[in-house]
Amino acid sequence: MKSLLRPLRILLVVCACAFLFFSQAIPAYAGSNPAKGEETLNAVQKESEKILKQERPAPAGLEANIRSEKGLNEVQGAANAEKMYNPANSGDKETVEKDLGKALNKVAD
Structure with a gap:
């Protein structure tokens, strides 16, 4: 039985590490436009x-x-x-609240 759980534990640890990595990287990338570069x-x-x-x-x-x-x-x-991000110039980008709400609705369904 232990031999069957070992690969499952390793997979679980790898998934947790990937989740932690992507949860830290995605918010930093979300507000930027890589083609535009840094605002001066x-x-x-x-x-x-x-x-x-x-x-x-x-x-x-x-x-x-x-x-x-x-x-x-x-x-x-x-x-x-005019170069700063605010609700007026963000366009159709969704807020974190809306994204989280959608994710929670998907989990609830």
Whole structure:
């Protein structure tokens, strides 16, 4: 009996390892477009460098508050906002919630 269970255990371990590997690799690949490559955020980089080169900080964060009101955050402002993924520009891509819901419905059926 033990000789029959040994290959089954090995197969189970191999399947578990494959599942762990793919569950870590797929989310990183899902949001990227391999043909497009990495997005360049030149405007963000320029704003960051400008802030780092300042000799004196803004008084009581006033300048930072003004910049943060104009966009996404203090450093970035509204620079490259069109290149960021958000629900408005994601198109017909499904959310993780919907994918999980479909998978759970399949398992339940």
